[in-house]
Amino acid sequence: MKIKLANTDEVIEVYENETLYRILKRVYKNDYFKYLGAKVNNKLKGLCSKDFKENDRIEFIDITNPDGHRIYVRTLSLIYVKACKEIYNDIDVSINHSLNKGLYTELQYKHLVTKKHLDAIKNKMQEIIDAKKNITTYFLSVDKAREIFSAQGMMDKVEMLKYWNKDTIR
Structure with missing residues (x-):
């Protein structure tokens, strides 16, 4: 499939199940390390993401981007x-x-x-x-998060979860 790189305005071929990080390393061989994330159609994504499709616009972002x-x-x-x-x-x-x-x-x-x-x-x-370890994002139930925070003595976070209005937290 093909995507458009916003940084260079070029259209490139990407492989099935290729992560943004793999694309980044392949396209920006010498300075891939300066990029911290990406925007797919202006939506922020982590570099481990494979969440894009044909003709999407991908912009790799560095520290100069807010x-x-x-x-x-x-x-x-x-x-x-x-x-x-x-x-x-x-x-x-x-x-x-x-x-x-x-x-x-x-x-x-x-x-x-x-x-x-x-x-x-x-x-x-x-x-x-x-x-250079990966940072993994977990989505937990609020009850599981409360249990973890309690075990770690983070009672301020347990208290804040009383006001959380969703079923999960990351």
Whole structure:
């Protein structure tokens, strides 16, 4: 099937069940790594998506695109929380709001958080990034999400789920 690449205005042939990531690597061999996501007919998609069809318009987006920047920030936020939890299991991480070109976060820990702690978190984040693991999105029932958040001591999230008006959450 054929699709149109919005970035270059060219029409290319794609294979059945080919992911956006595979297309990206094939078309942009030397700089595929700078793209963070894609829009299929202006709808945001992850690079693992195969959700497109004949004659769709695909635009690969990088950090200079507002959606690409949001993908970048959210991904780093996930990596940050994962690094904190892997090193200090009982640490409470809050990402409160954006601040200039960064994020304002708070760490609640049984000890005073020092530069040594922050360096360990930074190093763990780099280790996670270097491992190049995929981030998988799960869709769960609200009850299952509540169970997971309770087990992890995230009672603020359990409380927020009281106001969730859908059957599933991702």
